Amino acid sequence: MLLQSKFIIAKHILKANSIVFVLAFFLFPKNSFSQCSPSDIPFKSGEQLNYDAYYNLKNIWVPAGKVRFEVSDSIYNNKACFYLQGRAKSLKNYDSFFKVRDKYASVVDKKTLEPQRFERDIIEGGFSLYYNYFFDNLKHLAKVFESKTDTTRQKTFDFPACTFDVISAVYYARTLNFDRLKVGDTIVIPLMLDKQIYNNVYVRYTGKDRIKDKNDVYYNCIKFRPMLIEGTIFQEGEFMEVYVTDDRNHIPIYVEAEIIVGSVKAYLTSYKNVKYPVTSRIN
Numbered sequence: 001m002l003l004q005s006k007f008i009i010a011k012h013i014l015k016a017n018s019i020v021f022v023l024a025f026f027l028f029p030k031n032s033f034s035q036c037s038p039s040d041i042p043f044k045s046g047e048q049l050n051y052d053a054y055y056n057l058k059n060i061w062v063p064a065g066k067v068r069f070e071v072s073d074s075i076y077n078n079k080a081c082f083y084l085q086g087r088a089k090s091l092k093n094y095d096s097f098f099k100v101r102d103k104y105a106s107v108v109d110k111k112t113l114e115p116q117r118f119e120r121d122i123i124e125g126g127f128s129l130y131y132n133y134f135f136d137n138l139k140h141l142a143k144v145f146e147s148k149t150d151t152t153r154q155k156t157f158d159f160p161a162c163t164f165d166v167i168s169a170v171y172y173a174r175t176l177n178f179d180r181l182k183v184g185d186t187i188v189i190p191l192m193l194d195k196q197i198y199n200n201v202y203v204r205y206t207g208k209d210r211i212k213d214k215n216d217v218y219y220n221c222i223k224f225r226p227m228l229i230e231g232t233i234f235q236e237g238e239f240m241e242v243y244v245t246d247d248r249n250h251i252p253i254y255v256e257a258e259i260i261v262g263s264v265k266a267y268l269t270s271y272k273n274v275k276y277p278v279t280s281r282i283n
Contacts, residue, residue, distance in 0.1 A: 037111065037112040037113075038112075038113060038172065038175035038176075039175075040175060040248070041110075041111075041113070041175060041275075042174050042175060042248050042249050042250055042275055042276065043071050043171065043174065043249070043274070043275050044071065044273065044274075044275045045071055045072050045073040045082065045273075046071065046072070046272075046273035047069075047070070047071040047271075047272070047273045047274055047275065048068065048069070048070050048071075048270075048271065048272050048273060049068065049069040049070075049251060049252070049268065049270075049271050050066070050067070050068050050268070050269045050270045050271070051066070051067040051068070051252075051266045051267060051268055051269060052065075052066060052067075052214055052266065052267050052269050053065035053066065053067055053088070053264065053265070053266045054264065054265050054266070054267075055263075055264055056263045056264070056265070061265070063091065064090065064091055064094055065088060065089065065090050065091060065094075065100065066088070066089055066091070067086065067087070067088045067266060068086070068087050069084075069085070069086045069170070070084075070085045070086075071083070071084055071085075071171075072085075074107055076107045076116050076117065077116065079109060079110075079116070080109075080110045081107050081108060081109060081110055081116060082107070082108050082110055082113075082171075083105065083106075083107055084105065084106045084107075084108060084167045084168065084170075084171050085103070085104070085105040085106075085167070086103075086104040086105070086167055086170070087101075087102065087103050087104075088100060088101075088102040089101050089102070098124070098125045099123065099124075099125065100122075100123065100124050100125075101122070101123045102121075102122040102123070102124070103119070103120070103121045103122065104118075104119070104120055104166060104167045105118070105119045105121075105167060106118045106119075106165050106166075106167035106168040106171075108168045108171070113164075113168055113171060113172045113175070114135075114137050114168075115133075115135050115164060115165050115168040116134075116135055116137075117132070117133060117134055117135065118131075118132075118133040118135070118165035118166075118167065118168070118192075119131070119132050119133070120166075120194075130146065130147060130148055131144055131145070131146060131194070131195070132144065132145040132148075133165060133192075135159075140158055140159055140160065140161060141156055141157070141158060141159075142156065142157055142158075142159050142192070143155075143156045144156075144157075144195055155195055157195060159192055159197055160190065160197065160199075162190060163190045163191070163192050163197060164190070164191065164192065165192050165193075166191070166192075166193060169191060173250075174244070174249070174250040174251075175250075176250075178205070178222050178246075178250075181205040182205070183205060183206060183207045184204065184205070184206075185204070185205045186204050186205075204224065204225045205222075205223075205224055206223045206224060206225055206241075207222075207223055208220065208221065208222055208223065208246055209221055209223050209243065210282070211243050211253060211254050213253055213254070213267055213268045213269070214267035214268065214269045215269070217281060217282075218281075218282040219243075219245050219246075219253050219278075219280045219281055219282065220245070220246040220247075220280040220282065221243035221244060221245060221246055221253055221254075221280065222243070222244050222245075222246050222250070223241060223242065223243055224241075224242045224244075225240060225241060225242070240255065240256070240257035241254075241255070241256050241257070242254075242255050243255070245278060245280040245281075246280045247276065247277075247278060247279040247280040248275075248276040248279075249274050249275060249276050249278060251268065251271060251274065251278070252268065253267075253268045254266070254267055254268065
């Protein structure tokens, strides 16, 4: 019975944890897309954000996964870029039940954050998936390879201007001026995911609050509720709460979401090499 419970916990939290972080930061106001290039980049090469992910079953929170986001410098097609990477993995004691090794990575222009390449490489239990996107932003064409070895498995499709992959979206969202929003505003999400374009998903700005991280440090935060797409993990609706620091960094501090079986949450455990002083931190 104990082994069965552990398997259920691992399966649901570890399938959800990287999805939680991907969905958590899609915070795009409609009017922001008339000017795609951000006026300020709130992160720099060397930034690292670390999180612990938990699963709740029968009112017990169980640690089950780790998530890390990193920024580094890159050169792509003779252009100065950022290499943005998000990784999620199961804890070792859950690997025998449901091993997760998820990688999301995007190469973006350093000034505009336009995606140049995007890679999704995931292992979840016995399931694996690989997508490698190459973007032509002048022609608005994306070529996607679905295999590391078989180049014939590919697809080319159009995408609108100012559309982001899931990792470039996370970082572009941090550049937005949240002070322009009013409580209750809904925020449009132009997103490219798994060879499809999503134009009608939104998040709702719900105000500001104070919350503590895993180390019992308090932060003043901005709050949002994303509209989730129904699938194998989430029900459709506003069943996720997101907190980001109310300062120039917009660091995600805490995420909590209801899923089909139980609920999940993730706490910031550490950060380093952030660009600006973390003025939202309450000492």
